Amino acid sequence: MTDLLIRNLRPMGASACDMLIRDGRIVRTGTELSADGADIEDAGGAIAIPGLVEAHTHLDKTVMGMGWYENTVGADLQAMIDNERAERRRLGIDPARQSMRHALALVGNGTTHIRTHVDIDTDHGLAGLEGVLETREALRGIVDIEIVAFPQSGLTVRPGTAALLDEALAQGADLVGGLDPCGIDRDPKGHLDTIFGLADKHGKGIDIHLHEPGALGAFSMELILDRTRALGMKGRVAISHAFCLGMPDWQRTEALIAALAEEDVAILTTGAPSREVPAVKRILAAGLRMGAGCDGVLDTWNPWNRPDMLDRARIVAQRNNLRSDADVIAALHVCTAGGAAVMGVTDYGLGPGSVADLALLPGTTLAEAVATGGPVALTVKAGRVTGRNGRPLREAA
Ligand SMILES: [Zn+2]
Structure with a gap:
């Protein structure tokens, strides 16, 4: 599975950083991370929450x-x-x-x-x-x-x-x-x-x-x-x-x-x-x-x-x-x-080692993101992008 590097996201509304995801799990967050051959998503300053x-x-x-x-x-x-x-x-x-x-x-x-x-x-x-x-x-x-x-x-x-x-x-x-x-x-x-x-x-x-x-x-x-x-x-x-x-x-x-x-x-x-x-x-x-x-x-x-x-x-x-x-x-x-x-979900959250299940929300603060409500910019399931702008990537019949 290809690594995923998400740039410019804000975990729970904190300062902007990058997040590196490997084998479906969060490896680390930090500034100006790089990974050879990784897929790259620019979150544009969106707020990251667990899925x-x-x-x-x-x-x-x-x-x-x-x-x-x-x-x-x-x-x-x-x-x-x-x-x-x-x-x-x-x-x-x-x-x-x-x-x-x-x-x-x-x-x-x-x-x-x-x-x-x-x-x-x-x-x-x-x-x-x-x-x-x-x-x-x-x-x-x-x-x-x-x-x-x-x-x-x-x-x-x-x-x-x-x-x-x-x-x-x-x-x-x-x-x-x-x-x-x-x-x-x-x-x-x-x-x-x-x-x-x-x-x-x-x-x-x-x-x-x-x-x-x-x-x-x-x-x-x-x-x-x-x-x-x-x-x-x-x-x-x-x-x-x-x-x-x-x-x-x-x-x-x-x-x-x-x-x-x-x-x-x-x-x-x-x-x-x-x-x-x-x-x-x-x-x-x-x-x-x-x-x-x-x-x-x-x-x-x-x-x-x-x-x-x-x-x-x-x-x-x-x-x-x-x-x-x-x-x-x-x-x-x-x-x-x-x-x-x-x-009973295990390894849930945004810390290193957690399964990379995420939702990226527009907003300047976390409370604003909840109160004003989406659409969710990106859904990520175990390091794989599954939704974008409120729509699933896979089509239903
Ligand atoms: Zn019911």
Whole structure:
């Protein structure tokens, strides 16, 4: 692999320097570096950050490139679930094609790592997984994709789903997903015992969607903590959304956050504007790992989200009332190193020896680059340029 020398970049907004990349890793940064035969990129004074991490999305759901989807469903969770399951077939949502479009759009916008949930249900079986596995293979070296086998339509309410999750884990899904054990299955013990049992059997982690609000969500969270302790799964469980941590009863949430910290349970947020959300500064101050994601993008659920983690940093910042430059940078942290910590990415960062996963942003300061938002000038994955000016270099079908 040819060396890459990037001239005139500013790591995290610091003074301009050059960066030499060899065999996919950062060798050093300094002034007036040279390397015989290296490919050279002039960053023009752009700010370098480690690659953006999309830590909660659904690559198998998007209708990107398929025309406008007229949504007649509204905001009822069960209705949205049932609608999507039916519409997948009617619209012809091809998981391989659509996940490729979605993932490459993220790459153009500076993303180097993705954690995606993939629907597993008794109507569609493992079709979603097979499509996303195809995309993961095709994009190897362009973006790293981690897959959560996700029982979107429920688990104990739809007999046969647990066996499909079992098969999905055997076929290459990296984690077991779950969904509102009380709200959807109305069987918290059955739901959680099943997903923790599968995680234990396959030696894999868990990332569970928990939309349940207030005391109900807190109850489910306590059951998750019980099982994390009982199975010795410290550091291998994540809770996505965790809306209950945004409830006003601070004494209850404080105790929950302390218990989550004790078991090193990670939190993933979308900064959902319409819901109570876990407070970024409280979660980070308690020492929890916290990442962020755009969730579903242009799908049958809603038309709002964009495949853009800089945009997501701004949404998370606004939802958390983050205004100072330091706080805006904290929102960026959640969308970069925070997500990387949740995904267990090793050798992440801008130091010597780190894997050269980078996004170069226009801007005079780091806070300005986040607040005013792109387009990302250059995306680099393990020393290879994968995106330029907000566009992926590889074309999607
Ligand atoms: Zn989700």
